[in-house]
Amino acid sequence: MKKFINSVDTLLNESLSGFAMAHADIVRFNEEPHFISRQAPTQSGKVALISGGGSGHEPLHSGFVGHGMLDAACPGQIFTSPTPNQMMAAAQAVENGGGVLFIVKNYAGDVMNFEMAAEMIDCSNATVFVNDDVSLPKNHSTGRRGVAGTLIVEKVVGAAAENGKDLAACKAIGERVNEATASMGVAMTSCTVPALGKPTFILNDDEIEMGVGIHGERGRETIPIKSATEIVEQLSTAIEEELKPKKNQPALLHINGFGATPLIELHLIYNLAAQFWQKRGVDIRRSLVGNYTTSLDMAGCSITLSLLDEDLLKLWDAPVHTAALRWGM
Template sequence: MKKFINAVDDVLVESLSGFAAAHADLVRLQLDPHYLCRAQKAQNKVAILSGGGSGHEPLHGGFVGYGMLDAACPGHVFTSPTPDQMLAAAEAVEAGRGVLFIVKNYAGDVMNFEMAAELLPFDHATVLTSDDVAVEDSTYTTGRRGVAGTLIVEKVVGSLAETGADLAACQALGEKVNRRTASMGVALSSCTVPAAGRPTFDIGPDELEMGVGIHGEPGRRREALRPADALVGDLLAALLEDLKPQPDSRALLLVNGFGGTPLMELYLLYHAAARWLAERGVAVERSLVGNYVTSLDMAGASLTLCLLDDEIRAHWDAPVHTPALRWGR
């Protein structure tokens, strides 16, 4: 294993410290318990808070800022943050309108956010993301996993919160976006967790894992490497089967890298996906391509499709200013 680290036990704190220093105009780091929050606390709005295991950067800390999250709680690599982190972060960013938790559907995340919520002295609600169509259940979940579609939920709900909308409205919009969003990924290699020192799973040089999870969980099947067009067709067919779009639907297409895939290949996947969707009457009106919900050093990518309506599109287009996502401001 070759990684730029000093000591395995120090990876998280040193990485968070570097992130906070590099983006000191946008975020502030609190240690013990760990959380990231906006450098300037927002006022008189619903506070949006998310979190999860580290190793998926820029999710979630990279999305702290205007138009998205008020705070993010990072756990150790692929490990849920603890209730005391969530409680401390929520108390730090609550601004008189309550707190909305956006939680990926993994057993540890769900349990710990629920424990924290029970201790909050103010109004709170939760949106559970579950956009991964690859499997219904896995080692980590009961039901579908929350993956790259979580970014879309955070962006759209974060925009609504900036308008002064109440807690119930923010929760309702988050749940609507989640229902209209589907994702599926494919891996060409495994990731290597620093503490483990070896790849999470073994895969041959001519194999791929179709439907892989963002922690290296098994997907739908192991199969032989095929041309990108064929892989894109399989991924999108699964998304359309789930979403069942109406004719002439409008969509946001997110091509997300897992950390070890060059942008050249991600844009090639976008080219194939946009053509495939156009041939089936789905117009891609908004797009995002890059490494946003990663799995350490895994080579691979996921495709996420969100069916747009006027409300979702307007909040996607609204200004955002975070370390990893910014436009219109």
């Protein structure tokens, strides 16, 4: 294993310290317990948005703390859920009279710990669970996972909160976006968790893994490698069967890299996916291409389609200033 690393035990702390130093105009780092919060104060009565999860998915979630998105992010160790103490401390730091909305990816550890924190914090709070991964059936024992669609929920709800929407309205908007969003991913390689020191699974040179999550786990099937066009059609067909978009439906198309896929390939995937949807009459109004919800050094990508109406498009377009997303300011 070749990594820029001093120690597995200090990796997260050193990384978060560097992140906060690099973006000191936007965020601050609370070292014990770990959380990243906004540098600038927010308006009184604004709903505070808090998300988090295991590290290794950067820039999710810490990279989305700032104006127009999150007020705080709670990073756990790599692929390990943050603790309720982190979430409680973050809530105490950023709650400003409007209550707290937790945005939680649907993984058992994240759900359990955020629910514990929600029960213990002394302010109004609510939770949006993100479960956009259509590689798993709806009746899966633990439900569908939250993956790249989490970014879209955080951005749209973040704009709503910035515009003064109350806690109930922000929760309703988050659930609405989640219901209208579907994702599916494919991996060319696994990733290497530093504490493990080797890939979490092995693929032959002529194999790919369909339906992967973002924690280095296997997907729903290992298949022979196909052309980019065939891969995009398989991923997009699963999304289409889930969302069933109508003709002329406005949508956002997000191509997300898992950490080790170059942009030249991600833009090729975008081109193919956009053609897939345009042939079906979907109106691709917005796009986002890049490594946003990663899985350390995994080679692969996911496709996310989010069906948005004019009001939700305005929230997507609203000004945002974070380490990873910036426009309109």
